[in-house]
Amino acid sequence: MNATVSFTLNGKPVTVASPRDRMLVWVLRDELGLTGTKVGCEAGLCGACTVLVDFEAVLSCSTPLGDVAGKSVLTIEGLALDGKLNAVQEAFQEHHAFQCGYCTSGMIMAAWAFLKKKPKATRSEIVEAMEGNLCRCGAHVRILDAVESAGKAMGGAR
Ligand code: FES
Ligand code: FES
Numbered sequence: 001m002n003a004t005v006s007f008t009l010n011g012k013p014v015t016v017a018s019p020r021d022r023m024l025v026w027v028l029r030d031e032l033g034l035t036g037t038k039v040g041c042e043a044g045l046c047g048a049c050t051v052l053v054d055f056e057a058v059l060s061c062s063t064p065l066g067d068v069a070g071k072s073v074l075t076i077e078g079l080a081l082d083g084k085l086n087a088v089q090e091a092f093q094e095h096h097a098f099q100c101g102y103c104t105s106g107m108i109m110a111a112w113a114f115l116k117k118k119p120k121a122t123r124s125e126i127v128e129a130m131e132g133n134l135c136r137c138g139a140h141v142r143i144l145d146a147v148e149s150a151g152k153a154m155g156g157a158r
Contacts, residue, residue, distance in 0.1 A: 025049045027065050053071050
């Protein structure tokens, strides 16, 4: 049964009519047209579907729509400001931290959420924080380089 659920999406209010138990990733992709958030395992294991809810990284394949009512959702489409990529996006570009790109938006969202809290994170803290995001292409080293470099750009230079 459809419910009317309102929340803030990338800074703008949205209201959708959809079952409250429909997973957020499908609402974003199919109903709101935001296909930057990817679906990998659909089982909470790969991190491809990571978005931020109230500034915390969550797996949108495992987050029912009803859980975000009244909250703020940020997807990869909302990360750049006035057409300018944010520090993590820029670092991924500089370090070529992708191959097929399927994991990239989830990686960037997870890294952004983490670095906002801990820009001075060490390499090993970054490795630990990014453990839930998998890359099947083998770009992990470049991804870690990019996250480390973004942390420095965000004021975490050591
Ligand atoms: S698609 Fe959500 S964790 Fe894999
Ligand atoms: S770049 Fe292909 S899965 Fe990571």
